[in-house]
Structure formats: C-alpha cells, structure tokens
Amino acid sequence: MAVLLRILRYLAPSKGNVVLVVVVSMMTSIFSVISIYSILPLLNAVFTSSESISMLETTGKQATPNNLALRPNQPRTPPSEPALHTSPGSFDFKRDTGALKEWALTRYQSLFRAETKELMLLKICLFLISAFALKNLFVYLNQVLIFRIQSKTAKKLRDDIFANIIEMPLGYFNRNKVGNLMNYVYNDVENVDRSISTTLVNFLQNPFSIFVYVAVLLALSWKLTLFAVGSSLVIFFFISLIGNGIKGHAAALQERLSDMNSVLQEKFNGIKLIKATAFEHEELGRFRAFTDDFRKTTIRIFRLRDMTGPLNETLLIGAIAMVLWFGGLQVFAGVMTANELLVFAFTLYSVMGPLKMIGNAHNSLQIGRASAERIFEVLDTKPTLVNGKKPISTFQEAIRFENVSFKYREEADAPNVLDNVSFEIKKGDSVALIGQSGSGKSTVADLLMRFYDVDSGRITIDGTDIRDLDYKQLRKMVGVVSQEVILFNDTIEHNIAYGMHEKVTRERIEQAARLANAHGFITDKPDGYLTLIGDRGIQLSGGQRQRLAIARAMVKNPELLIFDEATSALDNESEKVVQEAINHAMEHRSSLVIAHRLSTIKNASMIIVMERGRVVESGTHPELLAMNGAYKNLYDLQFSIPSDPDKSL
Numbered sequence: 001m002a003v004l005l006r007i008l009r010y011l012a013p014s015k016g017n018v019v020l021v022v023v024v025s026m027m028t029s030i031f032s033v034i035s036i037y038s039i040l041p042l043l044n045a046v047f048t049s050s051e052s053i054s055m056l057e058t059t060g061k062q063a064t065p066n067n068l069a070l071r072p073n074q075p076r077t078p079p080s081e082p083a084l085h086t087s088p089g090s091f092d093f094k095r096d097t098g099a100l101k102e103w104a105l106t107r108y109q110s111l112f113r114a115e116t117k118e119l120m121l122l123k124i125c126l127f128l129i130s131a132f133a134l135k136n137l138f139v140y141l142n143q144v145l146i147f148r149i150q151s152k153t154a155k156k157l158r159d160d161i162f163a164n165i166i167e168m169p170l171g172y173f174n175r176n177k178v179g180n181l182m183n184y185v186y187n188d189v190e191n192v193d194r195s196i197s198t199t200l201v202n203f204l205q206n207p208f209s210i211f212v213y214v215a216v217l218l219a220l221s222w223k224l225t226l227f228a229v230g231s232s233l234v235i236f237f238f239i240s241l242i243g244n245g246i247k248g249h250a251a252a253l254q255e256r257l258s259d260m261n262s263v264l265q266e267k268f269n270g271i272k273l274i275k276a277t278a279f280e281h282e283e284l285g286r287f288r289a290f291t292d293d294f295r296k297t298t299i300r301i302f303r304l305r306d307m308t309g310p311l312n313e314t315l316l317i318g319a320i321a322m323v324l325w326f327g328g329l330q331v332f333a334g335v336m337t338a339n340e341l342l343v344f345a346f347t348l349y350s351v352m353g354p355l356k357m358i359g360n361a362h363n364s365l366q367i368g369r370a371s372a373e374r375i376f377e378v379l380d381t382k383p384t385l386v387n388g389k390k391p392i393s394t395f396q397e398a399i400r401f402e403n404v405s406f407k408y409r410e411e412a413d414a415p416n417v418l419d420n421v422s423f424e425i426k427k428g429d430s431v432a433l434i435g436q437s438g439s440g441k442s443t444v445a446d447l448l449m450r451f452y453d454v455d456s457g458r459i460t461i462d463g464t465d466i467r468d469l470d471y472k473q474l475r476k477m478v479g480v481v482s483q484e485v486i487l488f489n490d491t492i493e494h495n496i497a498y499g500m501h502e503k504v505t506r507e508r509i510e511q512a513a514r515l516a517n518a519h520g521f522i523t524d525k526p527d528g529y530l531t532l533i534g535d536r537g538i539q540l541s542g543g544q545r546q547r548l549a550i551a552r553a554m555v556k557n558p559e560l561l562i563f564d565e566a567t568s569a570l571d572n573e574s575e576k577v578v579q580e581a582i583n584h585a586m587e588h589r590s591s592l593v594i595a596h597r598l599s600t601i602k603n604a605s606m607i608i609v610m611e612r613g614r615v616v617e618s619g620t621h622p623e624l625l626a627m628n629g630a631y632k633n634l635y636d637l638q639f640s641i642p643s644d645p646d647k648s649l
C-alpha cells in the first residue's frame with residue numbers, strides 16, 4: 001500500500017490531467033454504454049409490431065428497455081415529470097422507481113420521434129454514428145492525457161533514480177552490477193509506467209462503465225444483480241491469488257533482466273579478448289544457458305498471466321449461466337418477463353469486458369508494484385559519504401596522511417588494505433609511491449580523492465580533515481591521470497574539456513594539449529580538435545589516449561596532480577613521449593606519482609615505499625639506496641645491476 005501511495009505522489013504534478021482523465025473516462029463510459037446498449041431497444045421499437053406498441057399503451061405496463069416501443073406518428077408531447085411522490089411522506093420504492101424509469105425512457109425515446117418509421121430509423125442510425133464518434137473521441141483524448149501523465153511520471157522517476165545513483169560513493173558501484181543499475185532506469189520504470197496507464201484506464205474508466213451497466217441490471221432485477229455480484233466477488237478472489245503469484249515471479253524476472261544487461265555489457269566491452277582467445281563459441285554456450293534460465297522464468301510468469309483471461313471468462317460465463325437458470329425460474333414464476341431476462345443476460349455479458357480488463361489490470365499492477373519496490377529501494381539508499389561544509393580551492397602548506405588505516409570489506413576480521421600509513425605532500429613537492437602490486441598505492445590516491453572514507457586516522461589539507469571539506473571542490477582541485485583512461489565517443493576537444501564546470505576556450509584546451517605533448521598528433525588529424533574518437537577512444541593509440549588524459553588533467557590547472565601508473569600500459573617509445581608530458585605537467589606543481597618503473601621517479605622530492613599496506617621506507621632516491629632495504633631490493637630487481645646503481649637510472 002505504501003508503495004502505491006508513493007507512486008501516487010509521483011502523479012501529483014499531473015493532478016490537473018488526472019482530473020481530466022476522470023471526466024473524460026466518465027464520458028467514454030457513458031458513450032460506450034449509450035452507443036451499444038441503448039440502440040437495442042430503439043431498433044427493437046422500430047421493428048416491433050403495432051400490437052406490442054398498443055400493448056404498452058393500453059396495459060400501462062412498466063417500461064423496460066426492450067419492451068419499449070415507439071409509435072412513429074405519436075404526438076409530440078413533452079414527457080411529463082416523474083410522479084415520484086403522489087402523496088407527501090409516502091415513498092413507495094417499487095412504484096416510484098418504476099415511474100422514474102418510465103419517465104427517463106420516455107424522454108430518451110422522444111429524441112427519436114419522427115413522422116415515419118423510416119425517418120426514425122435514419123435518426124437512430126445518425127445517433128449511432130454520433131455516439132460512437134463521440135465515444136472514440138473521448139477514448140483518444142483519454143489516451144493522449146494518460147500518455148502525458150505517464151511520460152511525465154516516467155521522466156521524474158528516471159531523473160530521480162539517476163540523480164540518486166550518480167551521487168552514490170564508489171563503494172556502491174563496487175557492490176552493484178552496472179546491468180542492474182541500468183535496469184532500474186530502463187525496465188523497472190517502464191513497468192511502473194505501463195501499470196500507471198493500465199491503472200488509469202482500468203480503474204478510472206471501467207468502473208464507470210460497470211456502474212452504468214450495474215444500474216441497468218438493478219433496474220431490471222435487484223435479485224439477479226445480487227446473484228451476479230456474488231459470483232463476481234468469487235472471481236476477484238481467484239484473480240487476486242494469481243496476481244500475487246505473478247508479483248513474485250515479476251521481481252525474479254527483473255533480476256534476470258538485470259543479469260542479462262550486465263552479461264551483455266561485459267561481453268561487448270571485452271569483445272577484443274573474446275576474439276583474441278577465439279572464445280566466441282564458449283561465450284555463446286554461456287549465453288544460451290543464461291537465456292534458457294531466463295526463458296523458464298518468463299514461462300512461469302506468462303503461464304500464470306495467460307491463465308487469468310480464460311479463467312475469468314469461464315467463471316463469468318458460469319455466472320451468466322447461473323443467472324439464466326435463476327432468472328429462468330423467475331420467468332416461469334411470472335416475476336419477470338422473458339425479454340427482461342434476455343436484456344439482463346446481454347447487459348451482464350457487456351459488463352464482462354470491463355470486469356475482465358480490471359482483472360488484467362490487477363496483474364499488470366502487481367508487475368508494476370514489484371518494479372516500484374525495486375525503484376524505491378534505490379531511491380531510499382542514502383549515500384554513506386557525508387559531505388563536509390568547508391570550501392577549498394587551493395592549499396598552502398601540505399597534504400598529510402596521519403596514521404591512516406582502511407579496508408574495503410566490512411567484516412571485522414578482514415585485513416587492512418592500508419595500515420597506519422603516514423606521509424606528507426608539501427606544496428610544490430613531487431611525492432612518489434612505489435611498492436609491489438596490491439600494496440595499496442592506488443587506494444592511497446582514492447582516499448585522498450575521498451572516494452572512500454578512512455577507517456581510522458585522518459587525511460588533512462593544511463590541517464583540515466578532508467571529511468570537513470566539500471569533496472566536490474576538493475576533487476576539482478586535483479587532476480588525476482590513471483592507467484585506465486576513460487574517454488567518451490565525442491570530439492577530442494570535448495574529451496579534454498570534460499570535467500570543467502565552466503566554459504573552456506580553445507586556447508586553454510590547446511595549451512593543455514601542448515603541455516601533454518598531444519597538440520602535434522591532434523593537429524595531424526584531418527578534423528583536428530573536432531575529431532571524433534569513437535567508443536572509449538578506440539580510434540586512438542594507447543599513448544595518444546594517455547596524453548589526452550594528461551591534457552584533461554592539465555586543463556583544470558590543478559593544485560595537485562595524481563599520476564597512477566600512467567605509463568605502465570605503454571611501450572617504450574610511447575612511454576618516453578608520455579613521460580615527457582608528465583614531467584612537463586609536474587613542473588611548478590604538487591604531485592603524487594604512483595609508479596612501477598623506478599626510472600620515472602628518481603627525481604621525486606620524496607619516495608614512499610609500501611609493502612602490504614604499510615609504509616616501510618621513505619626518503620629521496622639517494623637516501624633510499626643508502627638504506628639498502630626494500631627500495632634497494634626493488635631497484636636491483638628492476639635493473640639487475642647491483643653495483644654503481646646511480647649510473648643506470
């Protein structure tokens with residue numbers, strides 16, 4: 001229920017349109033009933049023999065829609081008002097409702113009075129066309145209005161989901177599959193969207209139609225109507241049982257769809273590896289196993305869903321047969337006429353359509369509800385990272401890691417990825433982090449960017465804990481170039497300017513590209529800075545991509561530059577060009593360089609050596625060599641020249 005109320009809140013901005021839908025739905029229902037049902041007695045009247053006409057006139061028998069007859073040359077006298085209260089205070093239900101009915105029907109038939117039967121038939125046919133045309137006009141208006149409401153709600157839901165997800169810290173993306181996140185924005189919203197439209201059509205429009213039909217049924221026989229209502233309640237009970245089953249399967253189906261998104265995305269992104277290893281066949285096999293599983297889930301859900309329609313119809317026809325039996329007995333007993341029973345059965349059949357649609361809407365609502373629950377789970381997830389209030393755009397003294405410990409996993413017995421790490425980057429200094437793979441170097445950079453919060457200790461900038469700073473401003477102050485370059489399918493110019501919040505001039509972009517040794521290769525391209533570089537920059541070489549990443553970092557004119565193994569994926573030739581670019585970029589700037597190759601960091605003001613999350617040594621290149629410890633070991637390992645090491649760097 002709470003989920004439905006929250007969805008209703010999403011409809012609030014469209015409340016004007018919802019009111020219009022209610023009005024238009026009423027009109028649609030009225031014209032549906034008029035266009036189908038009322039024509040019957042009218043046509044009946046035209047083709048009725050004169051005996052039945054005179055019977056109606058002479059016996060004064062209570063008029064019913066199908067024993068009503070029009071006499072073509074009846075005098076045009078206005079119908080008299082219904083004589084409801086013949087004597088004040090004495091209301092006779094049977095007599096007075098009968099009079100009301102007779103009055104209403106007389107007024108209705110007076111619309112079609114004509115000199116001849118032929119003229120009357122023509123009038124009826126014209127009425128039929130107008131009634132259907134009006135009904136369909138309202139149906140169209142309804143669809144237009146509902147689409148407006150539904151698309152507005154879908155847009156708001158999608159915007160809210162994306163806004164919530166994009167603000168989540170990196171840890172959230174580590175835990176959630178990309179396919180799953182995409183599914184929230186796409187399929188789940190689509191399901192909610194669809195159930196909004198079916199709900200509006202079925203729970204606004206159909207109840208009016210049912211109301212009008214039931215009014216006709218009640219006018220014919222309240223006993224038979226009660227009988228029919230009782231049967232309908234039994235049917236709804238069965239439908240709701242099926243609906244609940246569908247809801248459970250619908251949630252499972254969405255999970256499987258998310259998995260499919262993830263699998264597809266992963267495989268297409270890794271297509272080069274699949275091709276290189278000739279693994280197409282194996283991947284196809286895995287995908288087939290997956291689609292088999294997916295198919296089984298869909299079969300389960302559709303088996304239940306498709307059962308609803310035939311089951312409804314069988315139950316409803318059963319109800320009509322019971323009504324015919326019960327009504328037949330009444331006809332035999334002389335309580336009602338055979339004509340009345342036939343009209344009753346026809347009306348009951350007419351009410352079946354809207355009833356069936358409401359049954360189907362219930363199922364679609366359950367699917368929408370399962371998706372809405374998933375969506376609200378995302379919307380209710382609050383970022384664990386609390387933003388600080390203090391502004392920051394520059395620093396004067398130093399960035400310090402003070403006894404920082406951190407681990408990714410939350411389990412108490414999980415080992416620390418960083419253990420009591422302390423060091424500082426003084427303004428203008430270039431600090432290098434080295435150590436074996438997995439020793440925690442990139443984690444240091446991620447904590448400095450406040451992608452994650454430290455578990456203990458603190459990171460300060462000029463003495464202020466970074467948790468007290470506005471992390472968006474902190475990130476603007478830092479330029480990062482990592483081994484994995486993220487480029488978009490856009491122009492070179494836009495890729496370099498990505499991340500700049502204000503408009504960037506071409507001069508500034510070119511200046512950054514020159515600093516990054518990228519201007520030359522960019523201008524060699526036929527479209528220069530306007531060259532489109534393809535998905536993830538596929539049309540560029542590794543070294544060119546890396547230099548664009550450096551240019552992107554430089555265009556920010558950052559206070560601090562972080563290079564996280566920026567050259568490790570490059571061959572010697574490209575590495576030389578990129579290293580030159582890095583050296584350029586680092587001039588007169590504070591920097592943190594994470595490197596595997598010691599040759600690239602020998603001039604650093606401070607080199608920090610890490611091992612299993614701990615700082616084991618720190619100092620300048622000569623100091624560390626003199627220590628003859630971990631750094632010296634790494635150095636010997638890389639250059640294999642134990643004697644006179646300085647010459648080899």
Ligand SMILES: Nc1ncnc2c1ncn2[C@@H]1O[C@H](COP(=O)(O)OP(=O)(O)OP(=O)(O)O)[C@@H](O)[C@H]1O
Nearest residue numbers: 174408409417435436437438439440441442443444
């Ligand atoms: N997002 C993550 N979730 C869980 N564990 C992680 C995550 N990122 C890194 N780790 C783990 O933390 C440890 C340190 O990783 P980190 O990337 O900081 O090391 P590194 O020194 O930069 O390694 P490399 O030189 O290979 O890049 C490793 O054991 C790694 O498996």
